[in-house]
Amino acid sequence: MxxxxxxxxxxxxxxxxxxxxxxxxxxxxxxxxxxxxxxxxxxxxxxxxxxxxxxxxxxxxxxxxxxxxxxxxxxxxxxxxxxxxxxxxxxxHLSIALAYTISSVLVGVICLMIGFYIFQFLLNTK
Structure with missing residues (x-):
C-alpha cells in the first residue's frame, strides 16, 4: 500500500x-x-x-x-x-545543515557537469 x-x-x-x-x-x-x-x-x-x-x-x-x-x-x-x-x-546542527546545503548544491552541479561531459565525449567519438 x-x-x-x-x-x-x-x-x-x-x-x-x-x-x-x-x-x-x-x-x-x-x-x-x-x-x-x-x-x-x-x-x-x-x-x-x-x-x-x-x-x-x-x-x-x-x-x-x-x-x-x-x-x-x-x-x-x-x-x-x-x-x-x-x-x-x-x-x-547548524554546521551539518550548512555542509549539507553547500555540498548538495556544489556536488550536484559538479556531478551533472561530469556526467554531461563524459557522455558528450562518448557520443561524439562514435
Missing part, C-alpha cells in the same frame, strides 16, 4: 510540475523562474505540512508518504531538501 501511495502522489506531483511549467514559462526567460518558483512553493507547502504533522502525528504515516514523498517529491525534491535542512537547524 505504501508504494501505491507514493506512486499515485508522485504522478500527481509530476503532473502539477508540468502544468506549472506551462503556466510560468515565458519566451526569453534567462533566470529559471519556473524551477525556482516550483522549488519555493514546494518548500512552503512542505513547511505547512510539517507544521500539521507536529500538531497531528497521525499525518506522519500514510499522509506523509502520499503528500511529502509522493506529491511534493514529484513536484520538487527541493522541498525535501529544504525540510531536512530546516530539521537539522532546529536540532541545533
Amino acid at each position: 505504501s508504494w501505491l501511495l507514493v506512486a499515485i502522489g508522485g504522478a500527481i506531483g509530476a503532473s502539477l510540475r508540468y502544468g506549472a511549467g506551462l503556466i510560468i514559462t515565458r519566451p526569453q526567460m534567462y533566470f529559471p523562474w519556473t524551477t525556482w518558483s516550483i522549488n519555493i512553493l514546494g518548500c512552503f507547502l512542505a513547511g505547512i505540512f510539517f507544521a500539521f504533522t507536529e500538531r497531528y502525528p497521525v499525518l506522519q504515516q500514510q499522509a506523509r508518504l502520499f503528500l511529502m514523498v509522493g506529491i511534493f517529491g514529484g513536484f520538487t525534491t527541493f522541498s525535501s531538501f529544504g525540510l531536512e535542512t530546516f530539521q537539522l537547524i532546529r536540532q541545533g
Whole structure:
C-alpha cells in the first residue's frame, strides 16, 4: 500500500510540475523562474505540512508518504531538501545543515557537469 501511495502522489506531483511549467514559462526567460518558483512553493507547502504533522502525528504515516514523498517529491525534491535542512537547524546542527546545503548544491552541479561531459565525449567519438 505504501508504494501505491507514493506512486499515485508522485504522478500527481509530476503532473502539477508540468502544468506549472506551462503556466510560468515565458519566451526569453534567462533566470529559471519556473524551477525556482516550483522549488519555493514546494518548500512552503512542505513547511505547512510539517507544521500539521507536529500538531497531528497521525499525518506522519500514510499522509506523509502520499503528500511529502509522493506529491511534493514529484513536484520538487527541493522541498525535501529544504525540510531536512530546516530539521537539522532546529536540532541545533547548524554546521551539518550548512555542509549539507553547500555540498548538495556544489556536488550536484559538479556531478551533472561530469556526467554531461563524459557522455558528450562518448557520443561524439562514435
